[in-house]
Amino acid sequence: MDFYIDYSVITSSLGILFHALGIDLYMTLFSVVLGTLIGLVVAFALVSERRIFRILSGTYVAVIRNVPLLIIVLFIYFGLPDAGFVFSEIPSFIFALTIYAGAYVAEVFRGGILAIHKGVGEAGMAIGMSNLQIIIFIKIPILIRSTMPALSSTYISIFKDASVAAIISVPELTFHIRKINLETFRTIEAWSTATVFYVVSCFLIAFLLRRVERRVAIPK
Amino acid sequence: MTERVLEISKLHKSYGDHKVLNGVDLDLNGGDVISIIGSSGSGKTTLLRCVNLLEEFQEGVIKIDGREIGYSNSKGKRSKVNNKQVTKDRALTGMVFQSFNLFPHLSAAENIMLALRKVQKKSKKESAEIAQHWLERVGLPDRGSSFPGQLSGGQQQRVAIARAIAMNPKLMLFDEVTSALDPELINEVLDVIKSLAVEGMTMLIVTHEMRFAYEVSKKVIFMNDGVIAEQGTPDEIFKNASSERLTAFLKNTRF
Ligand SMILES: Nc1ncnc2c1ncn2[C@@H]1O[C@H](COP(=O)(O)OP(=O)(O)OP(=O)(O)O)[C@@H](O)[C@H]1O
Ligand SMILES: [Mg+2]
Numbered sequence: 001m002d003f004y005i006d007y008s009v010i011t012s013s014l015g016i017l018f019h020a021l022g023i024d025l026y027m028t029l030f031s032v033v034l035g036t037l038i039g040l041v042v043a044f045a046l047v048s049e050r051r052i053f054r055i056l057s058g059t060y061v062a063v064i065r066n067v068p069l070l071i072i073v074l075f076i077y078f079g080l081p082d083a084g085f086v087f088s089e090i091p092s093f094i095f096a097l098t099i100y101a102g103a104y105v106a107e108v109f110r111g112g113i114l115a116i117h118k119g120v121g122e123a124g125m126a127i128g129m130s131n132l133q134i135i136i137f138i139k140i141p142i143l144i145r146s147t148m149p150a151l152s153s154t155y156i157s158i159f160k161d162a163s164v165a166a167i168i169s170v171p172e173l174t175f176h177i178r179k180i181n182l183e184t185f186r187t188i189e190a191w192s193t194a195t196v197f198y199v200v201s202c203f204l205i206a207f208l209l210r211r212v213e214r215r216v217a218i219p220k
Numbered sequence: 221m222t223e224r225v226l227e228i229s230k231l232h233k234s235y236g237d238h239k240v241l242n243g244v245d246l247d248l249n250g251g252d253v254i255s256i257i258g259s260s261g262s263g264k265t266t267l268l269r270c271v272n273l274l275e276e277f278q279e280g281v282i283k284i285d286g287r288e289i290g291y292s293n294s295k296g297k298r299s300k301v302n303n304k305q306v307t308k309d310r311a312l313t314g315m316v317f318q319s320f321n322l323f324p325h326l327s328a329a330e331n332i333m334l335a336l337r338k339v340q341k342k343s344k345k346e347s348a349e350i351a352q353h354w355l356e357r358v359g360l361p362d363r364g365s366s367f368p369g370q371l372s373g374g375q376q377q378r379v380a381i382a383r384a385i386a387m388n389p390k391l392m393l394f395d396e397v398t399s400a401l402d403p404e405l406i407n408e409v410l411d412v413i414k415s416l417a418v419e420g421m422t423m424l425i426v427t428h429e430m431r432f433a434y435e436v437s438k439k440v441i442f443m444n445d446g447v448i449a450e451q452g453t454p455d456e457i458f459k460n461a462s463s464e465r466l467t468a469f470l471k472n473t474r475f
Contacts, residue, residue, distance in 0.1 A: 123321035127335040127387050128311030141325045218324050220369040
């Protein structure tokens with residue numbers, strides 16, 4: 001049997017593959033935005049003076065970070081319907097990925113909060129700002145700017161992790177590539193295409209995030 | 221302007237078992253400038269932080285314009301006032317820190333405007349005008365759009381003074397505001413404080429700059445081991461120091 005390369009099976013499905021990539025981006029965007037909001041709240045809970053907040057947030061982060069994403073996805077996809085909550089594949093996966101992202105983002109933000117000079121918050125107090133105002137107008141803006149580089153790499157990881165959705169048959173990129181592989185046996189063509197799609201996407205996302213990073217950076 | 225602005229009586233403060241303030245009594249009338257000197261660890265910073273309610277204290281009363289701040293005493297029982305009231309009471313005093321503590325993500329003008337807008341609920345336009353007024357007042361009329369990272373230490377500290385005073389506090393507290401500065405930048409900051417003194421601002425100033433304390437103060441306080449060990453006019457303290465402790469302290473400082 002001769003070995004040969006034939007990308008025609010790929011070129012004929014390019015439209016589908018781009019659409020599938022769109023689904024990955026869509027799920028990532030949702031999870032990253034929601035996960036960042038969750039991460040922000042959880043991070044402040046992690047450093048809170050109230051023990052109960054620390055315990056609850058600490059448990060969430062510890063559990064999520066020590067369980068494979070695949071397990072979280074399967075748990076939510078198969079477990080929630082048993083508990084009476086029925087979601088279709090994509091919302092179910094977004095839910096799982098959001099919870100997952102929240103824990104990682106929370107850790108990034110926690111580091112950022114600890115790095116904010118204590119005096120900055122005290123200066124806010126001294127001019128009569130409430131704790132909530134200090135968090136909203138001082139700490140969060142500093143935090144987002146200072147953690148942007150670390151956040152970027154977390155977001156890119158989350159994008160790659162969206163491929164796990166294939167396991168519950170979300171018609172995203174990895175799912176389709178695998179399908180092409182199984183139907184045509186063009187294994188090398190299929191997975192090399194996936195590689196190129198992911199590398200180029202990640203590169204573009206990184207490029208965009210770097211621009212955001214530069215725009216929000218604290219002027220020196 | 222001779223009404224009593226600040227009244228501290230029998231102030232005691234400890235961190236755990238460590239007593240830091242051991243019964244401090246101190247009064248300031250409107251327009252008074254009082255400097256506090258004393259060796260490291262004598263409790264100067266802690267005293268200012270108590271007045272600004274950045275620290276809790278176990279005993280004693282601090283009154284501003286005749287009203288107790290931070291705590292309430294009803295039927296002989298002392299309790300902390302709620303957070304909202306603490307925030308309000310704290311706004312009565314302006315505090316300037318050794319480490320400037322400007323908000324790094326905001327321009328100089330925005331640093332001044334933030335609390336004017338969010339705390340005093342002033343309009344953006346009015347806040348900007350007040351900010352510009354104070355920037356001019358501290359000698360930085362055209363640095364409003366600069367960020368803290370783009371300013372020298374002396375400039376940052378002057379913005380910090382403007383930020384505190386723009387809130388129109390009853391009393392300004394300065395905690396070694398020139399200690400983190402290069403020598404050549406110290407005077408520009410001290411000059412701003414002197415000009416505020418001339419204008420009648422009520423100020424409590426912790427400093428290691430003895431000549432400045434001598435020139436600007438109506439009264440100088442020497443703290444030692446958490447108490448006011450000695451107090452008097454600048455001449456009494458610097459020229460006719462009587463106690464051994466004060467003499468020893470002054471011998472180790474530049475004048
Ligand atoms: N947060 C804290 N926890 C425990 N002890 C503290 C704390 N802050 C200050 N102290 C202690 O309180 C004492 C007084 O400190 P304070 O900072 O008021 O001194 P200071 O007179 O301002 O000294 P310096 O001239 O070095 O600034 C010191 O012994 C210090 O170690
Ligand atoms: Mg001090």
